[in-house]
Amino acid sequence: MFANFLNALPGAVSQGLIWGIMAIGVYITYRILDLSDLTVDGSICTGGVTFVVLFSSGMNIWLAMLIAMVAGALTGLVTGLLHTLCGIPAILAGILTQLGLWSVNLAIMGMKANVSINVIDKEMLNKLLVSLRFVQDVAKGDRPFWQHPIFVVGVFTLVIIAALYWFFGREVGCGLRATGSNPNMARAQGINTDVNKVIGLMLANALVALSGALLAQYQSYADINMGRGAIVIGLAAVIIGEVVFSKIFRNFALKLLAVSIGAIIYYVVIQAVLSFTSINSNYLKLISAVVVAIFLAVPYWKGKYTHVKVTKGGSSHA
């Protein structure tokens, strides 16, 4: 049993890292912009299917990933416009986009429920940046260590964190943070909070779609259900990261790193549950939901029963 778990560990960590990129997107909306964005369940799938369709048709892998990200940004744009231009509450706007994306994602796949990358074709396989197969190949010594998904996605994650750290330290990025922290104050300082929310949603969903593209490569297919419950995994990663690291990680870049590690912890724990118990894996979603609900409730209970309340500006805090 334990050997089983150890064997599965590299895969779990790889998956965690990939989902961690999505979780960083969730962090941008949920923590920085103070918006609950449910677009992600749809946009991670959009990223995955867009990538597979383009890549399978022979497109350069980097270009295919870039276009997948653009597609993700567009889904964020739709949610953002529904929210700011049409006055629809953010949660509902995200749900609407997500629902619509179900059809769009199917259409991208040519009205099929899934599309796959032909990894039997060695040439095709070797073009991939990450793949489940590489985990075994590296273990067997057939591939160099730097082709291991943990290494590749780890580099992706670090680059993304560095870019976000840079961006949120710029004038525009500070404006985004102010928008989430206190929209009244932001507007009084001449910040267009509507535009900022849209930018934030686009940025977040671009990252989510990138995560989808990497996930599709990793598992060598994309299907219409690949995003189901993604938001919960994203929130779980954000919250686990905060619970574990909030005392030691103060710096913004480290906070983002904590989110990524949070996603890894999530997948390792899930793997442990699968390895050490005989639970039907169909119950995983229920377990995830319960765990996230508890983690979301704990800060609330703490505040309620210990009467330490941190004052936060503005009026619209979900």
Add this chain to the structure above:
Amino acid sequence: MLEIKNIFKTFNAGTVNEKQALRGVSLSIADGEFVTVIGGNGAGKSTLMNAVAGTYPVDEGSIVIGDVDVTHLPEHKRAKYIGRVFQDPMMGTAATMQIEENLALAKRRGKRRTLRIGISKAEREEYRELLKILDLGLEDRLTAKVGLLSGGQRQALTLLMASLVRPKLLLLDEHTAALDPKTAAKVLEATQKIVERDNLTTLMITHNMKDAITYGNRLIMMYEGRIVIDVSGEEKKNLTVPQLLELFSKVSGSDEADDKLLLS
């Protein structure tokens, strides 16, 4: 500097909650004037200020700041001309950001935000000096999160932010009302200092009649969505609280002034 012409504002029009908050307010404020605004609860003082700041559009009338007609400009575009301190100490600052980050945001009010650095080293030194004016010890806490500050400290910081880029118009909505008397006095003192230093055109709402008389060079009183008293110059300087109350009963046709106006 500020030219308000016959503005009307009705909330929840056509419902049982309909409330005519502004009923034809006209007001012309000259460059450098410091106007104090008094009036009972619900008189429309905040609504007037929010209408000028663009929090919501007015139903009728026009608002011109300097030579710019801002009547149809959104709030964030008007911010270029306006510095504001809100009644609620939580409103004017971003709690989850540092003191220096808040100041840096204010430093860029009315300018295009680009990919340049959000706060430079030189700025930090500038802010440290400026915070000393407040005399609250904030100059040593530049990187503290604003959420950790007291209401008075936040209000003082907001005041500093409002004046960091010289505003054409400074709007203060009972900005000391939520503070304890000692802190309130300190913030008022800082207000006076900053307004005089930069010769700012200012509109200050207060519930304290004594403050309304002491500060500024013009006083207006609102009642049921209208400006009912407007005194300035020598007349205002020599005004006393009883006189003001009497004046109010005369215009409003009632002597409910004592109950309606919170006195000091």
